[in-house]
Amino acid sequence: MKILVIAETNGQQISEKTLPAIAFAQQVAPEEFHILAIGHGLQGVENLAGYGAQSLWLTDDPILARPLAERYAPVVTHAVQQLSADFVVATTSTFSRDVLARVAGLLDAPMLSDIIAFMPQNGRYLVKRPVYSANLIGTFEAEGTPLVLTVRGPAWGKPNPVDSRSPVQTLTLPTGIPTRSEWVRLQGSAGGRPDLTQARVVVSGGRPLKDPETFEKYIGGLADVLGGAVGATRAAVDAGIAPNELQVGQTGKTVAPELYIAVAISGSVQHLAGMKDSKVIVAINIDPEAPIFQVADYGLVADLYEVVPQLIEELKQARGDA
Amino acid sequence: MKILVTVKRVPDPYAKVVPNTAGTDIAREGLQWAINPFDEIALEEAIRIKEAGKANEIVAVSIGGDECQEQLRTALAMGADRAVLIQITEWLDPTSIAHVLTRIYQREQPQLILMGKQAIDTDDNQVGQMLAALLDLPQATFASKIHIENGTATVERETDAGIETIRVPLPAIITADLRLNQPRYVALTGIVRARSKPLEVLPLAELGIAPQVRVRLLAVERPPARQAGKRVADVRELVRLLKEEARVI
Numbered sequence: 001m002k003i004l005v006i007a008e009t010n011g012q013q014i015s016e017k018t019l020p021a022i023a024f025a026q027q028v029a030p031e032e033f034h035i036l037a038i039g040h041g042l043q044g045v046e047n048l049a050g051y052g053a054q055s056l057w058l059t060d061d062p063i064l065a066r067p068l069a070e071r072y073a074p075v076v077t078h079a080v081q082q083l084s085a086d087f088v089v090a091t092t093s094t095f096s097r098d099v100l101a102r103v104a105g106l107l108d109a110p111m112l113s114d115i116i117a118f119m120p121q122n123g124r125y126l127v128k129r130p131v132y133s134a135n136l137i138g139t140f141e142a143e144g145t146p147l148v149l150t151v152r153g154p155a156w157g158k159p160n161p162v163d164s165r166s167p168v169q170t171l172t173l174p175t176g177i178p179t180r181s182e183w184v185r186l187q188g189s190a191g192g193r194p195d196l197t198q199a200r201v202v203v204s205g206g207r208p209l210k211d212p213e214t215f216e217k218y219i220g221g222l223a224d225v226l227g228g229a230v231g232a233t234r235a236a237v238d239a240g241i242a243p244n245e246l247q248v249g250q251t252g253k254t255v256a257p258e259l260y261i262a263v264a265i266s267g268s269v270q271h272l273a274g275m276k277d278s279k280v281i282v283a284i285n286i287d288p289e290a291p292i293f294q295v296a297d298y299g300l301v302a303d304l305y306e307v308v309p310q311l312i313e314e315l316k317q318a319r320g321d322a
Numbered sequence: 323m324k325i326l327v328t329v330k331r332v333p334d335p336y337a338k339v340v341p342n343t344a345g346t347d348i349a350r351e352g353l354q355w356a357i358n359p360f361d362e363i364a365l366e367e368a369i370r371i372k373e374a375g376k377a378n379e380i381v382a383v384s385i386g387g388d389e390c391q392e393q394l395r396t397a398l399a400m401g402a403d404r405a406v407l408i409q410i411t412e413w414l415d416p417t418s419i420a421h422v423l424t425r426i427y428q429r430e431q432p433q434l435i436l437m438g439k440q441a442i443d444t445d446d447n448q449v450g451q452m453l454a455a456l457l458d459l460p461q462a463t464f465a466s467k468i469h470i471e472n473g474t475a476t477v478e479r480e481t482d483a484g485i486e487t488i489r490v491p492l493p494a495i496i497t498a499d500l501r502l503n504q505p506r507y508v509a510l511t512g513i514v515r516a517r518s519k520p521l522e523v524l525p526l527a528e529l530g531i532a533p534q535v536r537v538r539l540l541a542v543e544r545p546p547a548r549q550a551g552k553r554v555a556d557v558r559e560l561v562r563l564l565k566e567e568a569r570v571i
């Protein structure tokens with residue numbers, strides 16, 4: 001079995017979101033896996049070299065400076081064919097959903113998204129993945145290779161470092177890449193905090209946080225004393241209180257930090273779908289009946305405006321004591 | 323301009339979905355069904371494009387059993403002009419659905435295909451991108467804003483990094499994210515008018531395609547339930563427990 005891991009990039013920079021896909025490859029095909037990184041003048045390629053990949057392939061070209069699926073998918077397809085890879089794998093994200101499903105179309109290959117378990121069985125593959133907003137886990141059987149997979153980050157974790165370095169090799173750009181789609185701009189809020197999907201601590205806020213300033217003061221403030229990332233519900237994003245890339249849930253990001261603090265979040269199934277695998281969940285909600293308490297390890301029934309400032313203070317002191 | 327919109331029948335997003343007794347699929351008895359919410363958004367967008375005078379026909383297509391006529395009628399009531407049901411008797415995987423849709427594309431020759439980004443039953447998020455690849459069309463996935471002018475769609479996309487804007491020439495495939503619009507309620511007049519709109523039912527065999535299914539659902543189970551933990555009295559107790567018991571701070 002030969003795996004080709006597609007590195008998550010924005011065309012300029014390798015993202016650490018690639019790591020769970022490498023962890024998957026280490027577990028499933030330790031004997032031979034490759035990594036492909038696509039972009040132009042990519043930064044951080046060397047960060048992928050210490051995990052035991054047979055080779056680290058790089059396709060660099062000005063037309064790949066931005067992650068357009070129409071351009072990236074044929075590069076991936078070309079690599080799959082060159083390497084005779086059995087599995088094409090990336091960590092679940094908007095990047096991989098966009099690019100890899102197009103790869104599956106180009107290869108006319110079966111695909112399974114966001115998988116949490118993988119068991120080969122005489123030329124067939126049993127795969128588990130969340131379905132119905134992660135209310136249920138489905139077991140699927142896939143046949144034939146190449147097989148395209150995206151893997152759910154929290155389920156696969158981080159790869160083990162190895163002593164050797166993977167050689168970096170150039171994979172030339174195939175001819176005839178369509179350039180009809182054109183990248184215009186990206187408006188992100190980024191801003192200093194850790195990546196939501198990678199953070200050890202996530203503090204999320206819901207609809208009652210009123211406006212962006214209030215959200216930033218309470219949710220951002222609490223996240224900052226914990227060195228954490230900030231998340232939000234869809235209701236908060238829809239109300240313009242938080243930027244859309246902070247949305248956690250079925251249609252947002254999946255997170256599984258060590259500590260998830262849900263502030264004024266009711267706990268809809270769609271929100272739970274994105275965070276219920278967190279190690280420790282804290283809920284702060286004024287309503288003792290809020291469904292979020294059914295999944296919380298620690299529940300505090302209180303008004304956020306009263307207790308979040310106290311919590312920030314306590315944590316500052318606790319940090320001082322330590 | 324003609325717009326093709328895909329419509330999948332799925333359990334109501336707020337319904338409680340549980341495994342059947344054999345654990346081979348979900349229990350279907352008593353379930354409410356609906357248009358996949360993302361498809362409803364795609365359809366709403368198509369209707370707005372038509373209302374803006376930039377399209378003259380909207381065709382809704384669904385692949386499934388006869389029961390999907392219900393969702394297609396709703397689509398007609400919302401504002402689609404015509405509907406096509408591709409009747410299937412066996413479950414198809416996303417690659418097969420994409421193959422079937424290529425035939426509809428060839429038949430209808432739309433300039434724009436609007437789809438949901440993901441079906442909320444199996445949450446694949448694949449068919450739009452696969453179809454774009456099979457038809458060699460540009461794609462703009464996870465759209466939160468669409469502007470069409472002079473045969474080009476400028477699309478704002480919801481990505482993990484923020485709102486990305488891309489431009490694609492038509493024909494193209496655009497998949498809808500939640501914030502694209504708020505679908506309208508179906509008016510009674512729409513329901514009445516929908517009765518006289520054409521709904522064509524085509525058995526799969528008539529499309530001259532026999533898709534090869536390579537992914538099958540074998541079982542569904544509930545994920546391990548999370549136990550509700552304890553209530554804490556105040557902030558001080560919370561911080562103490564996070565420190566001493568959970569050891570996460």
Ligand SMILES: Cc1cc2nc3c(=O)[nH]c(=O)nc-3n(C[C@H](O)[C@H](O)[C@H](O)COP(=O)(O)OP(=O)(O)OC[C@H]3O[C@@H](n4cnc5c(N)ncnc54)[C@H](O)[C@@H]3O)c2cc1C
Binds near residue numbers: 235236248269284359
């Ligand atoms: C197809 C689909 C996909 C969806 N995807 C997502 C998704 O990915 N992510 C997501 O989050 N949602 C998603 N949703 C929306 C979801 O169903 C809920 O509407 C949403 O999660 C609710 O957000 P909320 O908890 O902020 O708001 P609410 O449900 O309004 O809850 C607010 C909570 O705050 C509490 N509260 C009020 N005031 C205070 C106070 N002063 N102090 C403390 N607590 C207070 C209330 O008791 C309440 O429990 C989706 C919906 C659909 C249909």
Ligand SMILES: Nc1ncnc2c1ncn2[C@@H]1O[C@H](COP(=O)(O)O)[C@@H](O)[C@H]1O
Binds near residue numbers: 439
């Ligand atoms: N059986 C179907 N009939 C019509 N459209 C479908 C069907 N299956 C998938 N689609 C479309 O493809 C989109 C993505 O679905 P999926 O890739 O299955 O998550 C959906 O939002 C629908 O628009």
